[in-house]
Amino acid sequence: MKAAYRAFDAFCELPDEIRAKYERNEGNYGYVKPGPSKYTDEKEARHVFNVTGSGGILPDEEVSGFKSAVDELTRDFKQLSAMLLTALAVGLEQSPDFLLSKHSHMLRPGNESTLRLLYYPPLGAPAPGLARCGAHCDYGTFTLLAQDCEGGLEIQTPYGERWGRVGHLPGAILVNTGDILANWTNNQLPALRHRVVVPEHCGRGRHSIAFFVHPDTNAPIEPLDTKIAKANQEPAPCRLQKKKRGVLTAYHHIQRRLRETYAS
Ligand SMILES: O=C(O)CCC(=O)C(=O)O
Numbered sequence: 001m002k003a004a005y006r007a008f009d010a011f012c013e014l015p016d017e018i019r020a021k022y023e024r025n026e027g028n029y030g031y032v033k034p035g036p037s038k039y040t041d042e043k044e045a046r047h048v049f050n051v052t053g054s055g056g057i058l059p060d061e062e063v064s065g066f067k068s069a070v071d072e073l074t075r076d077f078k079q080l081s082a083m084l085l086t087a088l089a090v091g092l093e094q095s096p097d098f099l100l101s102k103h104s105h106m107l108r109p110g111n112e113s114t115l116r117l118l119y120y121p122p123l124g125a126p127a128p129g130l131a132r133c134g135a136h137c138d139y140g141t142f143t144l145l146a147q148d149c150e151g152g153l154e155i156q157t158p159y160g161e162r163w164g165r166v167g168h169l170p171g172a173i174l175v176n177t178g179d180i181l182a183n184w185t186n187n188q189l190p191a192l193r194h195r196v197v198v199p200e201h202c203g204r205g206r207h208s209i210a211f212f213v214h215p216d217t218n219a220p221i222e223p224l225d226t227k228i229a230k231a232n233q234e235p236a237p238c239r240l241q242k243k244k245r246g247v248l249t250a251y252h253h254i255q256r257r258l259r260e261t262y263a264s
């Protein structure tokens with residue numbers, strides 16, 4: 001994790017024109033510089049690098065060790081996700097490979113899973129109108145989220161108004177439920193709203209790494225026919241939009257959410 005934080009720091013220090021070579025492509029792969037937020041009216045002061053299965057280039061030429069740090073992370077996150085998907089399937093009274101089989105192409109074409117490196121530079125004096133990351137739910141099955149000791153990550157209790165801090169434990173990873181898992185479980189596992197707030201004291205800059213786990217794009221995302229999924233009828237804070245005709249698949253859902261996030 002630390003190697004990835006360091007490699008991304010070095011990338012963020014490169015001149016604009018070099019970083020521009022790696023800008024996010026139509027497959028959602030690549031670099032996104034700090035800019036306006038879709039979640040709030042504020043400007044989000046964060047650098048992002050997305051690694052997806054659609055293909056793209058890593059800045060290994062300018063930052064040696066970038067690729068090996070990313071390769072190691074993707075291998076470990078994929079392995080951890082497979083364990084969690086197996087445990088979840090058992091908890092949902094399905095066969096152990098039920099969810100794994102819907103995630104068989106992670107970080108390959110046909111699946112929108114993404115490894116995201118994030119760097120929020122130090123802010124100096126408090127700056128009104130500047131957020132770190134506005135409140136939102138993630139789009140996929142779940143997200144594995146690691147953060148350094150700068151802090152600022154908060155979650156909203158499901159069906160509640162209160163925000164709670166996610167403390168930093170070295171090596172800890174937050175498992176953050178997303179829209180699709182909420183839908184599969186009929187909101188028994190609601191999507192977790194989260195945000196990153198600006199620290200009260202000027203910090204040193206924040207590093208985090210998110211691994212967004214998505215099902216294969218052709219996977220249907222209708223509620224599952226299980227006891228646990230039937231039990232809950234409460235509305236959830238982040239809900240999927242119904243499709244007017246036909247079965248809603250992971251592909252339809254992610255395309256709509258990406259349009260909302262990146263449309264200018
Ligand atoms: O930086 C973080 O910890 C949160 C990032 C996040 O929630 C996101 O990119 O979806």
Ligand SMILES: [Fe+2]
Pocket residue numbers: 136137138194
């Ligand atoms: Fe998020």
